Amino acid sequence: MQYRSFGKTGWDVSEISFGAWQLGGQWGAVDDEESISALLQSYEQGINFVDTAEFYGFGHSEEVIGESLRRWQGDKIYVATKIRPIQWPNPDQDDPQMRGRYPEWYIREGIDASLKRLGVEQLDLLQLHCWAPSAATELDWLETLNALKIEGKINKIGVSIRDYRPDEGVDLAKLGLVDSIQVIFNLFEQRPVDALFPASASSSTAIIDRVAFDSGSLSGLWTPATYDSWEDGSQQKEMFRGERFSETYKRVEALKELVSPYYSSLAEAAVKYVLSSPEVSTVIAGMSSSRNIARNVGYSDGESFPDELRTQLTDHAWIRNYYK
Numbered sequence: 578m579q580y581r582s583f584g585k586t587g588w589d590v591s592e593i594s595f596g597a598w599q600l601g602g603q604w605g606a607v608d609d610e611e612s613i614s615a616l617l618q619s620y621e622q623g624i625n626f627v628d629t630a631e632f633y634g635f636g637h638s639e640e641v642i643g644e645s646l647r648r649w650q651g652d653k654i655y656v657a658t659k660i661r662p663i664q665w666p667n668p669d670q671d672d673p674q675m676r677g678r679y680p681e682w683y684i685r686e687g688i689d690a691s692l693k694r695l696g697v698e699q700l701d702l703l704q705l706h707c708w709a710p711s712a713a714t715e716l717d718w719l720e721t722l723n724a725l726k727i728e729g730k731i732n733k734i735g736v737s738i739r740d741y742r743p744d745e746g747v748d749l750a751k752l753g754l755v756d757s758i759q760v761i762f763n764l765f766e767q768r769p770v771d772a773l774f775p776a777s778a779s780s781s782t783a784i785i786d787r788v789a790f791d792s793g794s795l796s797g798l799w800t801p802a803t804y805d806s807w808e809d810g811s812q813q814k815e816m817f818r819g820e821r822f823s824e825t826y827k828r829v830e831a832l833k834e835l836v837s838p839y840y841s842s843l844a845e846a847a848v849k850y851v852l853s854s855p856e857v858s859t860v861i862a863g864m865s866s867s868r869n870i871a872r873n874v875g876y877s878d879g880e881s882f883p884d885e886l887r888t889q890l891t892d893h894a895w896i897r898n899y900y901k
């Protein structure tokens with residue numbers, strides 16, 4: 578496992594980190610003991626960063642992580658959690674207001690609940706689960722978070738940018754208002770390299786990459802029967818509904834062919850593509866099996882990404898938002 582500096586925090590974080598949405602149960606039934614075992618296996622293999630949220634299983638993912646921390650005897654594990662806004666903005670709205678979404682009383686209540694579920698005295702990293710560009714100049718949220726830092730309840734603060742809107746983080750990154758920005762960046766969504774990454778580099782804001790596997794499609798393991806194998810009501814069944822699954826499958830098959838002379842799997846290419854941007858501090862991989870944990874840890878090998886492949890991949894960029 579290779580490690581990277583996490584912006585200006587002084588932390589060294591593993592290139593591969595653990596995305597813990599699935600542990601909450603929204604992607605299908607979960608066994609908590611299996612989840613704790615997956616977390617402990619990942620810590621043993623050098624993963625020292627976990628991403629979760631109050632929203633993931635409405636606290637359940639945090640509780641499971643808290644239990645894993647109590648059982649872990651090794652080095653420091655950084656846990657990044659998130660707080661939902663009182664009301665999510667409409668994903669189609671271009672410039673939603675931030676004011677009113679994070680009142681002080683609400684942030685305080687949310688943080689106390691997360692501290693309790695994780696069983697810690699201080700949150701390593703608290704991310705706002707929602708962001709609107711107007712909040713770069715309307716700073717009530719930051720006053721509250723700074724107060725909580727001074728009180729010792731939070732160590733670092735971050736923001737998770739809305740799905741498929743990387744440019745919403747550019748001013749925030751230029752200003753360096755937070756320690757980290759979380760964004761979707763993968764073989765389909767390539768836009769963060771244009772403006773967000775240079776802006777984050779200018780202020781040493783850490784970049785946390787999410788959905789490197791496009792929530793599963795870029796694993797390269799789908800077959801035409803995969804959709805019907807998912808549990809009714811699960812997150813992935815909703816995301817890839819209707820024509821979405823077949824459209825995605827077609828594009829993934831083209832990508833598999835393109836990367837095959839370079840990598841043994843599309844999953845390997847997907848992770849190494851993301852890691853080839855030095856602005857990315859860590860890739861939060863959603864993973865539940867021992868096999869995928871070991872595979873992903875193995876992809877963090879410090880090897881460079883072929884320039885000619887990167888150039889060819891630009892033709893496969895694809896912008897859409899299946900979270901709505």
Ligand SMILES: NC(=O)c1ccc[n+]([C@@H]2O[C@H](COP(=O)([O-])OP(=O)(O)OC[C@H]3O[C@@H](n4cnc5c(N)ncnc54)[C@H](OP(=O)(O)O)[C@@H]3O)[C@@H](O)[C@H]2O)c1
Pocket residue numbers: 595596597598599628629659706737738740759787788789790791792793796797798844861862863864865866869870872873
């Ligand atoms: N708004 C936000 O802030 C936001 C939104 C979405 C996600 N997130 C964060 O990002 C994390 C990752 O998102 P995600 O789980 O949706 O997407 P993801 O990491 O792109 O994909 C996860 C899927 O990829 C599979 N996988 C992982 N490693 C693999 C490998 N080496 N080979 C083959 N398949 C592999 C996993 O399978 P197995 O489960 O079978 O191992 C799982 O089905 C979440 O857990 C959460 O922490 C944040």
